[in-house]
Amino acid sequence: MQPHSNTRTRGIRHKRWLVLGLGALGLSAGAAALFPIVSGRTSPPETARQTALHAYGEAMQRGAAHWVPESLAVSESLLDSSLTEYRRQTARFLPLRNYEECRQLFEQAETHAWKTAREAMVRHESANTAAREQLGRASQVLALGRDFAVLMPLTPQERRDMAQAQVWLKEAEALLQAGSLEAATLLGARAESLGAQVGAACSARAGRYADLRLLEDWQRLSDETIAWSRRTGQAAIVVSKASHTLTLYRGGLVKQRFAVDLGTNSIAPKRMSGDGATPEGKYRIVAKKDVGHSIYYKALLLDYPSKEDLAAFRELRRSGVSTTGPGGQIEIHGEGGRRKDWTRGCMALTNQEMDTLFPAVRIGTPVVIVGSHGEGGPIVDLVMRFRETVGEELP
Amino acid sequence: MLYLRNSLILLSLTVIALAGCAKPPEAEQQAAMAAMQQATQSEAETYAPEALQKAKTAQAAFEEEMKLQEEKFALTRKYDKAKTLAQEAETAAQTAAQQAVERKQAMRQELQGQIETTQALLQEVQGMLSSAPTGKGSTMDLQVMGSDLTAASTTIDEAQALFSQDQLTEAAAKLQAAQSTIESVKTSIEQARQMKAGARKSS
Numbered sequence: 210m211q212p213h214s215n216t217r218t219r220g221i222r223h224k225r226w227l228v229l230g231l232g233a234l235g236l237s238a239g240a241a242a243l244f245p246i247v248s249g250r251t252s253p254p255e256t257a258r259q260t261a262l263h264a265y266g267e268a269m270q271r272g273a274a275h276w277v278p279e280s281l282a283v284s285e286s287l288l289d290s291s292l293t294e295y296r297r298q299t300a301r302f303l304p305l306r307n308y309e310e311c312r313q314l315f316e317q318a319e320t321h322a323w324k325t326a327r328e329a330m331v332r333h334e335s336a337n338t339a340a341r342e343q344l345g346r347a348s349q350v351l352a353l354g355r356d357f358a359v360l361m362p363l364t365p366q367e368r369r370d371m372a373q374a375q376v377w378l379k380e381a382e383a384l385l386q387a388g389s390l391e392a393a394t395l396l397g398a399r400a401e402s403l404g405a406q407v408g409a410a411c412s413a414r415a416g417r418y419a420d421l422r423l424l425e426d427w428q429r430l431s432d433e434t435i436a437w438s439r440r441t442g443q444a445a446i447v448v449s450k451a452s453h454t455l456t457l458y459r460g461g462l463v464k465q466r467f468a469v470d471l472g473t474n475s476i477a478p479k480r481m482s483g484d485g486a487t488p489e490g491k492y493r494i495v496a497k498k499d500v501g502h503s504i505y506y507k508a509l510l511l512d513y514p515s516k517e518d519l520a521a522f523r524e525l526r527r528s529g530v531s532t533t534g535p536g537g538q539i540e541i542h543g544e545g546g547r548r549k550d551w552t553r554g555c556m557a558l559t560n561q562e563m564d565t566l567f568p569a570v571r572i573g574t575p576v577v578i579v580g581s582h583g584e585g586g587p588i589v590d591l592v593m594r595f596r597e598t599v600g601e602e603l604p
Numbered sequence: 605m606l607y608l609r610n611s612l613i614l615l616s617l618t619v620i621a622l623a624g625c626a627k628p629p630e631a632e633q634q635a636a637m638a639a640m641q642q643a644t645q646s647e648a649e650t651y652a653p654e655a656l657q658k659a660k661t662a663q664a665a666f667e668e669e670m671k672l673q674e675e676k677f678a679l680t681r682k683y684d685k686a687k688t689l690a691q692e693a694e695t696a697a698q699t700a701a702q703q704a705v706e707r708k709q710a711m712r713q714e715l716q717g718q719i720e721t722t723q724a725l726l727q728e729v730q731g732m733l734s735s736a737p738t739g740k741g742s743t744m745d746l747q748v749m750g751s752d753l754t755a756a757s758t759t760i761d762e763a764q765a766l767f768s769q770d771q772l773t774e775a776a777a778k779l780q781a782a783q784s785t786i787e788s789v790k791t792s793i794e795q796a797r798q799m800k801a802g803a804r805k806s807s
Contacts, residue, residue, distance in 0.1 A: 266661060292668060300675040358748055368748055372755035372785075379781035380759070387773055 243304075251306040257315035258295060261288060264322035273325045276332035280325040287318035333390075340385050340394040347378050347401035353595045354404045357411035359549060360588045362474045362485060367407045374403040408595050415476050415592045418451045418581040427579035430491055434577045435461050444570050446541070448556055450475055450487060451581030451589055455541070455556060457569055464569070467562045470545040472554035476588065478580070479518070479554050480525050482536035487554050487578060488513050494574045497567065498540075505555075506543025507563045511576055513539035541566070541576070626681040628670065632690035636663060639697035643704065650773070651711070652703035659696035666690045711772050715779065719767065722760055722783045729753060729790045736793055745796070749789045756785040 291314035381396035438445035439461025474485035496510035522535040545557025648656040666689035763778035
């Protein structure tokens with residue numbers, strides 16, 4: 210009985226150890242399995258995933274696909290990698306899941322997506338600013354073009370170009386409002402370029418008021434006339450087209466100065482009938498038309514065309530220009546004061562000013578009309594403003 | 605033995621049931637894709653961008669959920685959420701398509717009316733210009749206004765061409781520019797008339 214009892218006791222002891230061992234093993238396995246769960250490695254990074262997706266959505270909403278496609282591609286790639294890792298981990302047996310890398314990937318994707326969104330916003334903002342600046346420049350140049358059109362005649366082509374440029378500018382403004390920034394910038398640039406082209410042509414034509422040789426000739430003519438007035442004590446008139454002024458001298462001294470409206474083509478010297486230009490040179494009053502004898506209140510008729518004008522006209526005809534004649538009936542008359550050049554070549558004062566001037570002169574009074582005395586004037590000021598705006602070099 | 609057989613049958617049935625439940629929502633997916641295609645064809649990108657963005661987000665969520673489920677062990681897949689997301693994407697895409705069609709139609713109608721109004725305005729102002737008093741002092745102004753109206757007329761023609769090509773945004777910008785130009789000419793003529801009338805009264 211004794212040996213059997215010993216064997217039995219040993220067996221029971223062995224079994225106990227086995228149970229204990231298995232229990233310990235089970236506990237260890239349980240702890241090993243629970244540890245990842247308890248440590249949080251197996252919890253899906255939902256917040257990180259959502260914030261990354263949100264950041265990507267923001268980038269898309271801010272037009273990243275249009276403004277920063279390369280950066281968006283990187284963001285997409287990072288997000289794809291994060292989502293792939295997320296799916297890979299989710300598909301695994303729970304205790305084996307580890308979202309640590311996935312969380313980091315989502316964080317990277319989020320950071321990059323926000324960077325992309327910011328870049329898109331900055332690009333959009335700068336495109337918006339560029340478009341507005343472009344339209345501002347175009348608007349400025351076209352305003353100067355309009356001023357040129359007021360002060361001097363434009364050729365039919367120039368008028369068409371100005372009108373086209375204006376319409377383009379308005380169209381560009383509408384596109385800007387609709388959010389088509391690039392199209393607006395492009396059209397604004399076209400409008401500016403066309404306006405600048407017209408302005409440059411006008412500026413070149415008006416540049417004769419700054420021509421030194423012409424300025425010397427004009428100064429000499431004025432000086433001679435004023436000197437004559439000083440010598441004789443008689444009245445003389447000097448008209449400066451650039452400053453739009455008519456000055457009455459007596460005894461070489463300034464007696465009156467009036468603003469004067471000129472011909473529609475005031476910049477050019479008169480060459481032929483219908484050119485709308487006010488002549489330049491030395492003339493005399495040949496007739497005084499009182500009220501009732503002129504449709505423009507009172508008028509002082511000049512002896513245009515002079516010998517020099519006729520010579521210039523013949524030269525013009527020889528060059529092949531078809532014209533009916535050198536023109537005539539150039540007067541200083543009333544109904545002026547409109548502050549624009551509207552006559553066919555005459556010089557217009559207000560009726561009140563004509564009342565002052567009319568009795569102060571007589572038939573034979575010299576009238577010198579010059580382009581400029583180098584004193585500036587609206588057209589010269591405009592040329593300067595234009596050159597400053599478009600960055601044109603001053604001569 | 606009977607117990608074992610019953611257990612096997614029950615297990616088989618469970619597997620079949622599970623496999624049956626885990627069918628991907630193909631019909632919903634097809635419907636969502638068709639709706640997205642419809643939205644794109646309806647130019648939702650241009651006319652209903654916000655609604656289209658919502659549809660795209662829903663579609664992306666659906667695709668993501670599908671991928672997630674596909675990577676799981678077959679017996680543990682669940683497509684309920686994917687199905688709901690597909691339906692949401694379909695609804696959102698349908699809304700985007702409908703909105704795009706409505707907005708485009710409204711814009712077409714508005715533009716059609718605007719073209720007619722602008723043409724009528726052009727004719728009216730052309731008439732005003734031709735009957736404007738000509739003479740010394742106004743010739744230049746009339747020429748400038750004439751050029752403006754010519755440019756506006758060309759712009760209306762361009763807008764009409766764009767309209768017929770369905771480029772409505774560009775057509776709208778051109779029409780707006782033409783209208784504004786014609787109106788400014790009209791204002792100038794009216795001002796000139798008033799000034800003339802005022803001058804007559806004072807004289």
